[in-house]
Amino acid sequence: MTEYVVAPPAVTVVPVEGEARGFPVRRILCVGRNYAAHRREMGGDDRDPPFFFTKPADAIVPPGGDVTYPQRTANLHYEIELVVALKGGGAEVSTDQALDLVFGYAVGVDLTRRDLQNAAKDKGQPWDASKGFDQSAPISTIRPWSGLAPQGAIRLSVNGMVRQDAVVADMIWNVAEIVSEASRLWRLEPGDLIFTGTPEGVGPLVRGDRVEGEVEGVGVVSFGIV
Numbered sequence: 001m002t003e004y005v006v007a008p009p010a011v012t013v014v015p016v017e018g019e020a021r022g023f024p025v026r027r028i029l030c031v032g033r034n035y036a037a038h039r040r041e042m043g044g045d046d047r048d049p050p051f052f053f054t055k056p057a058d059a060i061v062p063p064g065g066d067v068t069y070p071q072r073t074a075n076l077h078y079e080i081e082l083v084v085a086l087k088g089g090g091a092e093v094s095t096d097q098a099l100d101l102v103f104g105y106a107v108g109v110d111l112t113r114r115d116l117q118n119a120a121k122d123k124g125q126p127w128d129a130s131k132g133f134d135q136s137a138p139i140s141t142i143r144p145w146s147g148l149a150p151q152g153a154i155r156l157s158v159n160g161m162v163r164q165d166a167v168v169a170d171m172i173w174n175v176a177e178i179v180s181e182a183s184r185l186w187r188l189e190p191g192d193l194i195f196t197g198t199p200e201g202v203g204p205l206v207r208g209d210r211v212e213g214e215v216e217g218v219g220v221v222s223f224g225i226v
């Protein structure tokens, strides 16, 4: 048995609907600008394709957890997203094979320190501090799934007011294309999560807010900002 010089990190676990066993998170890939209307609200060029960034696995906030308003920001934004949970892996996976890698789907929120992100964009600096901070990835229970990916409504409300209201079918890269594209940049493995991008309507959160998000047929994510 291997011994360690410091305590090894805990495995991040997301609960699975109808299942006592959890989903162990290996890493989190995220797609940026995967809905045309959101790309426009972010000032993006209509010709720019989506792209990837990452969050650490321990950024996950499991269902039922609240989010402490993070340090070093005065402009924390919500981004509701469909999340893909992988049971399979591989590199250079074709779009025809991609959905075979999917264990299930969840609903996640890609919390963003927008002021830090805008400053990073201005300076050509990386997004880690604006996207990959502690508690930046609240998520729902994972719903096991096979076959065609979810296509329905994706919504987020803050204190009962609807702020994002779109359909997953409007994604620029669909789920099969996202998994295939990701597998051309990284070798995918079971336990990987992919946040697939947010539709238009992103905006700020403050302490005391209640956030509710849903993807039709997949589930609901709900948390407070404390």
Ligand code: MN
Residues within 6 Å of the ligand: 030, 031, 032, 079, 081, 110, 197, 198
């Ligand atoms: Mn996002």
